[in-house]
Amino acid sequence: MSYERHIPAMAEEVADLLVTDTGGIYIDATLGTGGHTAYLLDHVPGSFRVIGLDQDRLAIEKARGFLERHSGRIEFLHGNFRNIKDLAGVAKCTGIVADLGISSLQLSDALRGFSYQGEGPLDMSMGEEARSVPKLLATAGEREISYLIKEFGEERRHRAIAREIVRIGLENPITTTGELRAAVERAAGQHGLMATLSRVFQAFRIWANSEMDALEEFLPQAVELLEPGGRIVVISYHSLEDRIVKRFFKLEESGCICPPDFPECRCAKEKRLRIMTRRPIRPSREELQKNQRARSAKLRAAERI
Numbered sequence: 001m002s003y004e005r006h007i008p009a010m011a012e013e014v015a016d017l018l019v020t021d022t023g024g025i026y027i028d029a030t031l032g033t034g035g036h037t038a039y040l041l042d043h044v045p046g047s048f049r050v051i052g053l054d055q056d057r058l059a060i061e062k063a064r065g066f067l068e069r070h071s072g073r074i075e076f077l078h079g080n081f082r083n084i085k086d087l088a089g090v091a092k093c094t095g096i097v098a099d100l101g102i103s104s105l106q107l108s109d110a111l112r113g114f115s116y117q118g119e120g121p122l123d124m125s126m127g128e129e130a131r132s133v134p135k136l137l138a139t140a141g142e143r144e145i146s147y148l149i150k151e152f153g154e155e156r157r158h159r160a161i162a163r164e165i166v167r168i169g170l171e172n173p174i175t176t177t178g179e180l181r182a183a184v185e186r187a188a189g190q191h192g193l194m195a196t197l198s199r200v201f202q203a204f205r206i207w208a209n210s211e212m213d214a215l216e217e218f219l220p221q222a223v224e225l226l227e228p229g230g231r232i233v234v235i236s237y238h239s240l241e242d243r244i245v246k247r248f249f250k251l252e253e254s255g256c257i258c259p260p261d262f263p264e265c266r267c268a269k270e271k272r273l274r275i276m277t278r279r280p281i282r283p284s285r286e287e288l289q290k291n292q293r294a295r296s297a298k299l300r301a302a303e304r305i
């Protein structure tokens with residue numbers, strides 16, 4: 001089986017924003033095949049160390065091979081970043097990077113079911129905690145499926161697609177990528193089909209891996225792990241993800257959130273972050289020429305106060 005090597009998005013920008021201490025400890029919370037970690041270790045001078053975490057065992061195995069030359073400076077960890085505080089094995093760190101979503105390695109393996117282009121079981125799990133998409137399609141009603149496609153896929157034809165998925169499922173349960181692709185094709189027609197397929201598959205992948213919930217749980221723990229002056233850099237590929245990061249950074253940048261008519265503060269909320277990117281950073285035109293996959297990437301960074 002040949003896998004596509006993942007090209008890290010905005011690696012230079014990540015390195016510039018993340019590294020504040022060349023002797024520090026950094027966490028790559030979405031190691032993937034180690035693209036960002038490799039860039040840091042190859043391009044930033046210093047003796048800093050990296051803790052590389054991923055929920056996908058296969059990704060870690062690949063990263064271990066690709067990063068062998070740096071093995072003395074990396075610790076590989078398997079697990080979900082929603083448990084980052086328990087997993088990290090350090091009380092504090094200098095910086096954390098999270099490059100959300102899916103890697104080219106995962107997308108290009110047809111047997112994992114992430115892509116409409118391959119033929120395989122509709123697995124879509126990145127880690128052991130994932131939920132079953134075939135089970136969802138067999139048990140959920142049209143409204144729930146329609147909602148997921150709209151919310152996580154941002155697909156306008158969500159109702160027609162959900163109706164067709166449920167109709168087909170009543171005759172033959174949908175358990176493969178090809179069967180899901182055929183249902184979408186029948187409902188949506190040929191116009192803009194590739195983009196629609198990509199959005200529908202994305203929706204079920206996000207649901208299967210509870211990606212938005214994991215992100216919501218990860219962010220506050222990441223802030224607690226950062227030492228003062230340490231930074232968090234997050235790259236997202238979906239507007240919902242970006243909204244979660246933006247709102248979280250804003251909330252952490254504000255102090256007291258008591259109603260204005262309270263005589264004194266009762267919330268005791270502290271400012272914990274300083275936002276470094278008022279607007280998200282997007283990949284340059286030159287980068288997009290080399291890496292189309294980065295086209296929806298948005299980078300936001302903040303510093304622990």
Ligand SMILES: C[S@@+](CC[C@H](N)C(=O)[O-])C[C@H]1O[C@@H](n2cnc3c(N)ncnc32)[C@H](O)[C@@H]1O
Nearest residue numbers: 008030032033034035036054055080081099103
């Ligand atoms: C976009 S890729 C990262 C690629 C990596 N930055 C590189 O350059 O090779 C996203 C990775 O994050 C992992 N991932 C996604 N959600 C995760 C989570 N909640 N916990 C741990 N890893 C996660 C995926 O398994 C995938 O390998």
